[in-house]
Amino acid sequence: MIMKVGIMSDTHDNLSAIRLAVEFFNREGVNLVLHAGDFVAPFVAKELSNLKAPLKGVFGNNDGEREGLREKLGIKDDILTLNLDGLKVVMLHGTDERVVEAFAKSQLYDIVIRGHTHKYGIQEVGRTIVVNPGEVCGYLTGIKSVALLNTTEREVRIINLKTGEILGIISL
Structure with missing residues (x-):
């Protein structure tokens, strides 16, 4: 079975941008969506509920209404480990660069998913790939981006939601 995983971060209550990401993930037929934090408020659950795939996420530093996010979206962790x-895979918001670096250098994970910086990027650290899908909201960089992980092809792509342009690609 082909497993496609949508990866997003830093939505920051931007409902129109979240709608773009949801539409993109639904069009791509992803099996799972991962959110690396900074949903911000529970009202984003309405847009995220339009995802056809299940959503898993972690808290970010701007997620003040944690109880509401827990209740509406089931978010309960700062760090999440998955076998995809x-x-x-380990996912965290990435507020502390030392923690992100420690996960990457530990070589215990194939992929470290992080957000926080709002800058998209893919970095190789030994056998580990660090993926930052960038910001869905587009507030800091002006680029609304997400990532797609295809576990069958062992590939990660970062995509500009507005243009469809591939901003980064790596094979695992």
């Missing part, structure tokens, strides 16, 4: 089709 044989790939060991």
Whole structure:
């Protein structure tokens, strides 16, 4: 089975941008969506509920209404570990760069998913790939972006939601 995973971060209550991401993930037929934090407020659940795939996420530093996010979206962790089709994945918001670096350097994970910086990027640290999908909201960089992980092809792509342009690509 082909497993496609949508990866997003830093939505910051931007409902129109969240709608773009949801439409993109639904069009791509993803099996799972991962959110690396900074939903901000529980009212984003309405747009996120339009996802055809299940959503898993972690808290970010701007997620003040944690109880509401827990209740509406089931978010309950600061760090989440997953096994995705044989790939060991850890996801965190990434507020402390030392923690992100420690996860990457530990070589315990195939993929470290992080957000916080609002800058999209893919970095290799030994055998570990660090993926930052960038910001869905587009507030800091002006670029609304997400990432797609295809576990069958062992590939990660970062996509500009407005233009469809591939901003980064790596094979695992």
